[in-house]
Amino acid sequence: xxxxxxxxxxxxxxxxxxxxxxxxxxxxxxxxxxxxxxxxxxxxxxxxxxxxxxxxxxxxxxxxxxxxxxxxxxxxxxxxxxxxxxxxxxxxxxxxxxxxxxxxxxxxxxxxxxxxxxxxxxxxxxxxxxxxxxxxxxxxxxxxxxxxxxxxxxxxxxxxxxxxxxxxxxxxxxxxxxxxxxxxxxxxxxxxxxxxxxxxxxxxxxxxxxxxxxxxxxxxxxxxxxxxxxxxxxxxxxxxxxxxxxxxxxxxxxxxxxxxxxxxxxxxxxxxxxxxxxxxxxxxxxxxxxxxxxxxxxxxxxxxxxxxxxxxxxxxxxxxxxxxxxxxxxxx
Numbered sequence: 133x134x135x136x137x138x139x140x141x142x143x144x145x146x147x148x149x150x151x152x153x154x155x156x157x158x159x160x161x162x163x164x165x166x167x168x169x170x171x172x173x174x175x176x177x178x179x180x181x182x183x184x185x186x187x188x189x190x191x192x193x194x195x196x197x198x199x200x201x202x203x204x205x206x207x208x209x210x211x212x213x214x215x216x217x218x219x220x221x222x223x224x225x226x227x228x229x230x231x232x233x234x235x236x237x238x239x240x241x242x243x244x245x246x247x248x249x250x251x252x253x254x255x256x257x258x259x260x261x262x263x264x265x266x267x268x269x270x271x272x273x274x275x276x277x278x279x280x281x282x283x284x285x286x287x288x289x290x291x292x293x294x295x296x297x298x299x300x301x302x303x304x305x306x307x308x309x310x311x312x313x314x315x316x317x318x319x320x321x322x323x324x325x326x327x328x329x330x331x332x333x334x335x336x337x338x339x340x341x342x343x344x345x346x347x348x349x350x351x352x353x354x355x356x357x358x359x360x361x362x363x364x365x366x367x368x369x370x371x372x373x374x375x376x377x378x379x380x381x382x383x384x385x386x387x388x389x390x391x392x393x394x395x396x397x398x399x400x401x402x403x404x405x406x407x408x409x410x411x412x413x414x415x416x417x418x419x420x421x422x423x424x425x426x427x428x429x430x431x432x433x434x435x436x437x438x439x440x441x442x443x444x445x446x447x448x449x450x451x452x453x454x455x456x457x458x459x460x461x462x463x464x
Contacts, residue, residue: 139252140262140311140340141456145406145448149441151178151368153229153263154270155202161427162213163371166322168299170213171365172206175429178368178442180229182206183326185319186214187295193221193241194317194326195367196233198263200276203233220244220293222303223283224315224328224367226252228263232274234281244293246305247286248313256280304357306330307350308342316354323362325374330354331364333372334421335380335412336443337388339450343457344389351381369439370424380420384412392454402455409451413443 144150158179160172172182180202183194191214196203210218223231223245231253234243253259259280264271293301302318314330329338331351339347361374387410395405412418417425417440425435 139258141453142262143452143456144265145445145452148449149445150266150449151442151446152268152438153179153198153266154268155179155198155273156270158202158205159429160205160209162209165324165363165365166319168214168295169319169322169324171324171326171371172209173365173371173427174368177425177428177430177435177438180367181365181369183317183365184210184213184218185295185299185301185317186216187297187299189216189296190219191216192293192295192301192317193218193237195224195230195328196221196237198229198232199273200233200236201273203236206233207237216295220295220301222301222315222317222326223249224317224326224330225249225311226259226313227311227329228259228274228277228280229266230328230367231280232260232263232277235277235279237281242285243281243283244285244287244291244303245283246303246313246315247288248305249311249315250283250286250313252312253280253282304354306353306357308346309350310338310347311341314350318358318361323360324365325358325361325363326365326367328367331374331377331381332366332369333364333377333424334369334418334443335377335384336369336421336446337381337384337450338368338446339385339388339453341453343454344385344450348382348385348389351378351385354378355382370421370427372420372424376420380418387412388450388454392451392458396455396458402452405455406448406451411444411447413440413447416440417443
């Protein structure tokens with residue numbers, strides 16, 4: 133039996149420690165990828181990245197941050213990077229660490245995302261509770277989030293935003309992935325895509341809804357639809373090679389789906405399934421991820437330890453979600 137979940141499940145593995153997303157100590161460092169195209173990279177892993185795409189007439193910001201204060205930081209950076217006014221804000225997912233800052237953008241900024249993201253943005257209290265588990269003592273910062281501003285404009289498959297002077301931002305939805313409405317922002321001039329929680333470097337998946345089957349299909353569609361793509365800027369973690377990141381994610385999801393299916397067919401319990409499944413990060417981080425850690429404001433050994441812990445915890449969560457989807461058993 134297979135099921136999908138309408139919302140992110142609240143169940144977590146025993147002792148689970150999610151990624152630390154508190155904005156305390158967060159600085160976003162601009163990195164120019166092409167004329168007018170800047171990644172805004174978090175100085176501490178694995179906090180949220182952002183981006184600014186500027187054309188002759190307008191600029192577009194990718195993701196708004198977890199609090200209004202972070203959103204104001206993003207707006208200040210954008211104003212320093214381009215004279216073009218920010219006219220658009222894209223939400224790559226509905227998750228609060230990407231959208232709670234929406235309300236701090238002026239009303240004349242059009243927020244754009246996939247329809248499923250807008251539809252999921254209905255229960256602010258629940259979403260704040262979900263993100264609070266990753267605040268690690270800074271939960272009170274979410275008190276500043278009193279309004280969950282939803283997208284003004286939605287799309288279903290793809291759309292293009294013309295920023296002037298030949299600068300285009302193409303928005304794509306390839307299917308169910310980490311969430312129902314994962315929005316990829318492809319900037320052809322930089323051969324780069326912002327992928328939110330959909331694709332990260334190093335084969336890391338944040339599998340919170342739907343299971344690996346739909347996710348695999350969506351990742352393969354992205355790979356086939358954007359053959360010239362060279363780089364990805366994920367929602368969390370370093371910039372990396374798009375072909376390598378997509379291939380590693382496909383390998384991870386294929387193995388996860390196969391191993392959990394075998395465990396369920398053998399009648400194993402959830403705890404037995406954890407033990408049966410391959411931990412791809414048991415012996416360290418892949419080379420594709422290690423190279424990007426030098427950009428962080430941390431000694432390399434500390435950065436490696438933090439990332440290794442975070443991705444191993446995400447792997448345990450992925451096994452849990454896949455097991456629940458496969459068995460159709462309700463989450464506790």
